[in-house]
Amino acid sequence: MGQVAQLVQGVLRRNRRSIAKAITVIENNEPEAPKIVAQLFQKTGKAHVIGITGPTGSGKSTLIEKLIRELRKSGKTVGVIAVDPTSPFTGGAFLGDRVRMQEHSTDEGVFIRSMANRNATGGLSRATKDVIRILDASGKDVIIVETVGAGQSEVEIVKVSNTVIVVLAPGLGDDIQAIKAGIMEIGDIFVVNKADRQNANKTWSEVQAMLEMNTEEKSWKPSVLKTKALTGEGIAELLARIEEHREYLKKGAFEVHRKGEAETELVEAIKQKIVESIIADLRHTGEWEKLKQKILTKEADPYSVADEVLKKLVHG
Amino acid sequence: MTAERKIRVLIAKPGLDSHDRGAKIVARALRDAGMEIIYTGLRQTPEQIVETALQEDVNVIGLSILSGAHKVLFPKIMELIKEKGMDDVLVFAGGIIPQEDIRDLKRIGIKEVFGPGTPTGTLVEFVQENAKR
Structure with missing residues (x-):
């Protein structure tokens, strides 16, 4: 069994060591963290x-x-x-x-x-x-x-x-x-x-x-x-x-609350994923340094640079 | 997404000590070195200490004792640590511990014993070098 499966099983079996270890993985933002959340999500x-x-x-x-x-x-x-x-x-x-x-x-x-x-x-x-x-x-x-x-x-x-x-x-x-x-x-x-x-x-x-x-x-x-x-x-x-x-x-407010929560979380998750992937891409192509340089040399302000990035994304 | 690991240290006070000045100084020094310190407060049993270390998933346990009961309490703590499979946790001790007891304490798995007057820098270095992350 892999580490993730072991922790997930342990958490579900209420093993205290597994619960503690799983929390550490989440807290430290280890690569396994999203997998653990994904596998436990239905049980929450x-x-x-x-x-x-x-x-x-x-x-x-x-x-x-x-x-x-x-x-x-x-x-x-x-x-x-x-x-x-x-x-x-x-x-x-x-x-x-x-x-x-x-x-x-x-x-x-x-x-x-x-x-x-x-x-x-x-x-x-x-x-x-x-x-x-x-x-x-x-x-x-x-x-x-x-x-x-x-x-x-x-x-x-x-x-x-x-x-x-x-x-x-x-x-x-x-x-x-x-x-x-x-x-x-x-x-x-x-x-x-x-x-x-x-x-x-x-x-x-x-x-x-x-x-x-x-x-x-x-x-x-x-x-x-x-x-x-x-x-x-x-x-x-x-x-x-x-x-x-x-x-x-329980009489209804809970559902409203959960819907609101789902929306906030989805927005946050999408933002995070998209921002991370765009930045990783820019770093990969070397574009990141050039864009940063534009701001450093005052050639353009951060918002204009961000607009430029967005335009390239939309129009390819 | 980048992982962000920190050394987590439990500072624990086993037994019936009436003050915790030393423990707080150690906690403060390790905190200022960028570690996350969990403090138990006074008058803890071995069971409370080890269970707390387990729930908090610490890398290090620092035991502070002044009462002279270390020969009874420390072996019990080390036993519980082994029993729960937490062998990778670094354990050190400090307080009032006679020189002649130190060898025995090291034999049961306590990595180092620090007496009064130890510079906090020595402690910080020790933890940074020996803690498993």
């Missing part, structure tokens, strides 16, 4: 993917630890992908999210993988979507994806999750922050964590007010919950709300 789509985002230090990892605990009590298997930032200066990364989740590290029903974002923007790594697929194909009922500590515009999580939870903590900003665009627009559920802290009620009501200002008619109304992740308070309510959202998705 069963897991409920929960995205967890929010500012650094708001308690995302601790909250996830408590969610795993509750999900395991109800017999569900859980996959976790925790993304932390790569240094743009050295390429290194310190992945510390799982420190809070180590209690579950030896539980056979839980698989936790830390990923560096490898300088991708948007709060996730390039490979996150495909790593979700690996965990999905390995039979996990729920997959939790934790973004890097997100400020305002890290909204990639929407594209990979069924339910997005935005975790906030008191004292990080006033109602002006709450009205800004970005992550405050993407939550299906909002959580004000560290609810025992001063100003927790103020933060809660600011988010609530922000949601009430929504003019767009949506069938799902996001709500704001209060939790104390450290002690587990509010976790049961959060899980109940997640379940409500899942039920809501």
Whole structure:
């Protein structure tokens, strides 16, 4: 059996080493990566993917630890992908999210993988979507994806999750922050964590007010919950709300979501393939260097050069 | 499409140490050398450490211990590593480990033991030279 077939079989048999190795192949963008995705693709789509985002230090990892605990009590298997930032200066990364989740590290029903974002923007790594697929194909009922500590515009999580939870903590900003665009627009559920802290009620009501200002008619109304992740308070309510959202998705929104997702992914995949093949071609013929030279010598600007390339492609 | 490989290192704290300053310094040095560091946090069992290394598919495990329990915990960890077929993972150790114990630790498969005062550059070089990618 070849390496790909072996990994694919291993993932389907829920072999933890195979799952880990398959993820590495995907993450490193090895030549085998697309083959693994292709062979597992039909086995995906069963897991409920929960995205967890929010500012650094708001308690995302601790909250996830408590969610795993509750999900395991109800017999569900859980996959976790925790993304932390790569240094743009050295390429290194310190992945510390799982420190809070180590209690579950030896539980056979839980698989936790830390990923560096490898300088991708948007709060996730390039490979996150495909790593979700690996965990999905390995039979996990729920997959939790934790973004890097997100400020305002890290909204990639929407594209990979069924339910997005935005975790906030008191004292990080006033109602002006709450009205800004970005992550405050993407939550299906909002959580004000560290609810025992001063100003927790103020933060809660600011988010609530922000949601009430929504003019767009949506069938799902996001709500704001209060939790104390450290002690587990509010976790049961959060899980109940997640379940409500899942039920809501099943009634039709899920299909709409999947269609949108399929379209985005197809566009991305086509773009990537076409761009790669055009550039490879240009490099092969030596044209690439000449085109670059045109820009360097200011003979032409990049857009004009791109137009030129396109014209040649269309007219042969 | 180009492959992008990184050295992934698990920095682990077996046993009942009460602080992890050394482990964090090592983690920081390796991070600054461009590696991806996964940290377990304090008070880990051998089972937790090896299972974490497996899930994270690391190339390297760095064990940091101050309590003196290395003679009990390290053999257990090495045993589990073999049991799970992770023989290609490079294992090194650091912390408070008496000179006379080092030979035994190397015999069970720990490639190197670094004591207090080791320059971080030495560590980085060691990992870069010995990690299997």
